[in-house]
Structures are given as C-alpha cells and as structure tokens.
Amino acid sequence: MTYQLARRVYDTCHLTGQFRLRSGQVSEEYFDKYLFEGQPALLREVAEAMVALLPECDVLAGMEMGGIPLATVMSQLTGLPTVFVRKHAKEYGTNKAAEGGPVDGRRVVVIEDVVTTGGALLASCAQLRSIGAQVETVVCAIDREQGGRENLAVEALQLRAALTRRDLEASVLA
C-alpha cells in the first residue's frame, strides 16, 4: 500500500484517548475501522490492497463485524465466494457460525479488519477448521503489531497485512 493511502487511512480512523480492547488490554490509541469502511473509495482501495495479498484460494471468510465489508468488496473484486463468520453461532435457524456456502475441503482465507493479539482470529480459524475448512492464511487491513502475527504462527496461520502500525506511523512522518 502506498504511503498516501496509509496516511488517508490513518487520518480517517486513528483515534486517541483511552480504549479497552477486545483482549482486555487498555490502549491510548484505537483504529476505528468503521470510519474508513464507511467511505466507499477508501474501503475499495484498502480492499484492493488486501486482494493483492491473497494466495490461491477458493473462499474468503469475513470476520464479524468489521471483516465483513472488506470481504464483501474483495469478493466483488475477485469473483471469489465469501462466507460471513459470526463470533458465536446463531442458536436458531441454521445454527451456523459461518454463514454462506460450504467451506469443507475448501482453501479458505480469513479476512479481518484490525489484528492486535490475534485472539479473535484464533477462535474463528479453529471454528472454521472444525467444519473442514483448510485455513492457512489471514489477510487483514491493519496489524497493530502487538503479538498477533506470532500468536497466529503457533497455529500455523500466516498473517498478511495491508498496513502495519509501522506503515501507518511512517506515513504520518513522510
């Protein structure tokens, strides 16, 4: 991704203050992905940068909730089908955690917005694997570089990031 795009993403979604993160950590900064995902041009450009990182695969899997708009645009750009992965399976209707077509025996790439510790991804990738998906790669928009890559590697998951925290910080200084 170019520094110009990194800078636009940073300016659009970087917040300062005190934020409790999904992992329970407290942070003085927060990337509010919905602020760039709600901008059609920016969402598309970030999705394009993520498409460039895709390995050969059969299905995309967008993580609830912020991964879903990214996966949807990537699906439009590539023609790949996508499934939508709930944090918790619905307890009525089809009772599915991965909504959409089949994933069993398919090479599935998981699409995420922001990665901090990778905890949310570890849970969802385990869930996808339990229903037969072949999951080896995760593509995210922003890697906060707080251990996610290393934690995912323990479970044989490779993280590919369109933007790292370093990219974002460098774009501000450039």
Ligand SMILES: O=P(O)(O)OC[C@H]1O[C@H](OP(=O)(O)OP(=O)(O)O)[C@H](O)[C@@H]1O
């Ligand atoms: O790498 P981790 O330490 O797991 O943290 C990152 C996760 O936290 C956020 O999820 P949140 O539950 O806030 O998601 P949503 O707004 O996308 O539903 C983000 O979308 C990632 O899924």
Ligand SMILES: O=C(O)c1cc(=O)[nH]c(=O)[nH]1
């Ligand atoms: O770790 C998180 O929960 C998290 C961090 C962040 O910068 N943005 C986000 O949406 N979630």
